[in-house]
Amino acid sequence: MAITIEQQVQLSSHTTMGVSAIAQYVARIDSVEVLAEAFAWAKKNKVAVLVLGGGSNVLLPSYYEGLVLLIGIKEKLIIHENEHTVELEIGAGENWHELVEWTVEKGWIGLENLALIPGSVGAAPIQNIGAYGVEVEEYITKVQYMHTESLELCWIDREECDFGYRNSIFKKELKAKAIIVKVRFKLPKDAQIKADYESLRHFLMHQGIDEPSQQQIFNAVIQVRQSRLPDTQTLGSCGSFFKNPLLPTEQVDRLKTHFPDVKTYPMPDGYTKVAAGWLIDKAVGKGFRKGQVGTYDQQALVIVHHGGANGDQVHEFADFVQSEVSDMFGISLEAEVQII
């Protein structure tokens, strides 16, 4: 299987932010063999490597000097099934939402709250994707990756993945060392579905649904997301640009004396999460715009690209948002998006 290397490729349509970004070299990866070849080629030619899935959580520079790997490893296997659970093995290049749709069609429970999150299955464990009261770590059992130096294929169990809020070992010890090629999930068939997340509950209540089915949760998540997040086909974005800061509760209590309506979520061990969207809304505002980049008019946590900007301009705007929030609240926001 010979690898094909393309040169000087425009990647704007490979990312949801849609900024202009030329890659020096690009290879499309549809198997672990081609992945190993790509790394051997990069080593021989002494070039850097960047991996892209759906490009929905990444901000690219105008020019990437090196080899970009577009991960398209496809596979959807049922590896074990009984009357209570099913175990799936899914290729990293499968589309996340399509996987969720398939599990809902089959009545396998768990992933419905994560419907419509853009991107690939392989990227899901990296930041432990989460939405509407569910994080994907609950359903992952194992992840297979290729080590970028030894090119060995390794399995890692959920317990070793060190999952946290939008975090995992793949953003820490294994950052840039592991290319995820497969993810295993274990889904129950008879578990309770999760409908207690506030905005989801309100939506269902307005629809007159008291005891939603799995399909109704799936449909509700899609409708709520479509009403709150930009359609990346028409407006560039990476969803939430920053993480919600996790601060010692004492510090948040002090903040509340000045800003009593600050939106917070109590967490274990003396910590409180502060809604980054609320902070940005107060410091910068929704729908604020500098040139072709701004905050989304319905949610300030989302940075949007109106077309014609490059990654540096988006980065500059993100720096501006961080410094406005820091000046007003003394809180430093951390980017959720991977800035290359």
Ligand SMILES: Cc1cc2nc3c(=O)[nH]c(=O)nc-3n(C[C@H](O)[C@H](O)[C@H](O)COP(=O)(O)OP(=O)(O)OC[C@H]3O[C@@H](n4cnc5c(N)ncnc54)[C@H](O)[C@@H]3O)c2cc1C
């Ligand atoms: C409109 C919108 C809404 C969103 N909503 C949510 C949400 O509700 N919850 C949430 O958690 N996220 C959300 N996101 C963020 C994003 O969808 C997720 O982080 C998603 O998992 C990224 O997948 P991707 O394939 O697009 O990753 P990419 O953007 O392609 O890559 C992200 C990072 O992972 C690395 N990477 C990608 N694939 C691999 C691989 N196979 N092996 C190793 N490294 C890899 C890349 O190098 C990069 O550093 C949203 C984004 C958008 C645009």
